[in-house]
Amino acid sequence: MLSIQHLWARTSVLTVLLLPLSVLFAAVSGLRRLAYRRGWLSPVAVGVPVIVVGNITAGGSGKTPLVIWLVQWLRVQGYQPGVVSRGYGGTAQGCMDVRPDSSPAEVGDEPLLIRIKTGVPVVVGRDRVAAAQHLLARHPEVDLIVSDDGLQHYRLQRDIELAVVDAATGLGNGWPLPAGPLREPRNRLGCVDAVIQVVRGTAQPRTDLSMKTWRADYSVGQAFRLGNPSEKQALQALPPANWLAVTGIGHPQGFFDMLRKQGLKFTPRGFADHHAFQPHELPAGGHVLMTEKDAVKCSRFAGSNWWAVELDVAPECGFIEWLAARLKQQHDQGRRANDEGMGNAEF
Numbered sequence: 415m416l417s418i419q420h421l422w423a424r425t426s427v428l429t430v431l432l433l434p435l436s437v438l439f440a441a442v443s444g445l446r447r448l449a450y451r452r453g454w455l456s457p458v459a460v461g462v463p464v465i466v467v468g469n470i471t472a473g474g475s476g477k478t479p480l481v482i483w484l485v486q487w488l489r490v491q492g493y494q495p496g497v498v499s500r501g502y503g504g505t506a507q508g509c510m511d512v513r514p515d516s517s518p519a520e521v522g523d524e525p526l527l528i529r530i531k532t533g534v535p536v537v538v539g540r541d542r543v544a545a546a547q548h549l550l551a552r553h554p555e556v557d558l559i560v561s562d563d564g565l566q567h568y569r570l571q572r573d574i575e576l577a578v579v580d581a582a583t584g585l586g587n588g589w590p591l592p593a594g595p596l597r598e599p600r601n602r603l604g605c606v607d608a609v610i611q612v613v614r615g616t617a618q619p620r621t622d623l624s625m626k627t628w629r630a631d632y633s634v635g636q637a638f639r640l641g642n643p644s645e646k647q648a649l650q651a652l653p654p655a656n657w658l659a660v661t662g663i664g665h666p667q668g669f670f671d672m673l674r675k676q677g678l679k680f681t682p683r684g685f686a687d688h689h690a691f692q693p694h695e696l697p698a699g700g701h702v703l704m705t706e707k708d709a710v711k712c713s714r715f716a717g718s719n720w721w722a723v724e725l726d727v728a729p730e731c732g733f734i735e736w737l738a739a740r741l742k743q744q745h746d747q748g749r750r751a752n753d754e755g756m757g758n759a760e761f
Contacts, residue, residue, distance in 0.1 A: 419473055419665070422586040422595040432593035440590040443566070443598060450568045457571035460546040463558050463744055464572040468565025470602050471595040474664015474687055475580040476612035476632060478524045478707070481562045483630075483727040484576075485532045488558060491738070494534075496556035498545040499525040500563060501538030503688040509539035509548040518711045523688060526710045528562060542570040565606075566597055573744055574737075575606040579627065580665055582617040607740070608733065615671025628733035634672045635724035640709055640716035649676050652721065655701035657681070661708055662689030669705055673723070678703075696720070 421428060449455040467484065469475045481497065488495045501510070504522035512521045512529040521538050529536040535553040539545030542564050550556055564570060565577060579585070586595040603609050609627040611619050619629055636646045657680035661669045666684035673680060680703060685691070689708075693715040696702055702720040704712065709722035 419583070419595075422473075422589075423583065425587050425589075429587060429589060429593040433589070436590040436593040439592070440599070443590075447568070447598070455569070457569055458543045459571040460543065460550060460559065462550065462556065463574075463741075463748075464546070464561060464570060465558065465574045465576065466561040466564050466567075466570075466572045467576045467578065468561070468563050469578045470565065470598040470600070471579075471583075471585060472591060472597060473583075473595055474668075475578045475583075476614070476630075476665075476668075477563055477578050478528065479632060479725050479727050480576070480578055480610060480612070480630060480729075481560055482528055482531045483729070485528070485534055485560055487734070488560070489532075489534070491741070493558045493741075494555050495558045495560055496535040496537070496549045496553055497525070497528050497532070497560050497562055498542055498549055498564070499528070499536065499538050499561070500540055500542075501525050502563075503690075504538060506538055509537055509541075509545050511548075511552060512536040512538060519690060523707050523710050524562065527707050530710065531706070542567045546570060574740060575608075577603055577606040577609045579603075579609060579611050579620070579623065580617075580668070581611045581613045581619050582615075582668060582671075583665060584620050584622065608736065610729065610733065614665075614668035615675055617668070617671070628730055628736075630727060630729040630733070632668070632672070633726045633728070634676055635726040637703065637721040637723050639718075640713050640720045640722055641718060643722075649673070649678055649723065652678075653701075655719070657701045657703055658683060658697065659703045660685065660696060661705050662691065662711075663687055663705055663707055669723075673703065 467477050467481050485495050501522035504520050506520050512525045514530055516526055518526050525536050525538050537545045537549040546559050590596045604625050610630050611627045612630055614632045637649055639645045659680040660683045662685035664687040670682045691711050698717040704722055706722050
């Protein structure tokens with residue numbers, strides 16, 4: 415994945431050779447979008463509002479941390495959200511509930527992290543409609559569903575689309591898969607309800623996007639010991655040591671930049687996104703730092719000085735105000751529709 419990310423960052427001989435496959439991919443995905451836009455295929459409503467958090471690029475753009483922030487914010491607003499996810503990298507078949515003690519190899523590292531961090535019901539399944547229906551059947555109290563990824567899963571009807579763009583990597587070389595990172599063309603960003611730029615480390619918001627974007631700053635929070643998650647410390651309070659910073663996320667440089675911004679000295683080691691860590695890959699007796707996403711895969715064999723770094727997500731106030739107003743509008747429209755339905759039923 416690291417070599418792929420470097421490949422997608424620019425145009426090269428290899429990307430040119432891959433262009434015919436990109437043309438084919440773009441044609442197939444374009445026909446699928448057209449089918450839904452023309453009504454040849456119909457999305458399925460599941461009975462509660464759906465918010466999709468996704469992107470138009472392959473690789474890590476920061477979707478899952480935003481999903482966690484969004485779910486926690488929704489709970490504060492009085493909603494009872496649930497989450498559906500594909501469970502990328504997991505072996506689960508059909509639809510499966512994610513428990514706090516689920517195996518990341520089965521349900522995927524990101525859904526497990528969401529479940530642990532938020533405490534809300536999470537269901538994984540390749541078919542997002544089936545996953546949403548399974549979620550609502552098992553948890554009838556859920557009144558809003560957040561889809562982690564799934565921007566391209568048009569079969570699930572959605573009320574709000576949030577597209578995430580990483581400020582550091584942007585849209586890469588701007589080519590479709592596999593010659594570039596794009597799952598959908600650039601103009602798809604003009605069709606979503608909001609675009610959020612994730613700003614990490616020393617990155618700056620991009621100015622080459624034609625649509626208005628909201629900013630969300632990601633920064634490191636406290637660190638917790640994998641062997642005892644209730645033990646937390648500020649990064650600056652960690653003992654001086656020969657720290658090894660490891661991560662298996664889509665954009666590892668973002669994690670390393672955030673650590674450096676805190677003045678921490680360490681040796682970086684990046685792995686492929688969703689890497690299934692094995693005990694022999696990390697020093698059992700060493701001082702290791704990793705992301706929370708990595709920690710869910712390493713907690714079972716963690717060394718005594720392995721620490722996970724929490725991530726603080728701070729969307730700008732304008733986005734939060736817009737989101738609150740949009741949800742109120744959705745709620746009011748739904749209430750009016752219910753009132754009208756009841757009124758018609760009286761005749």
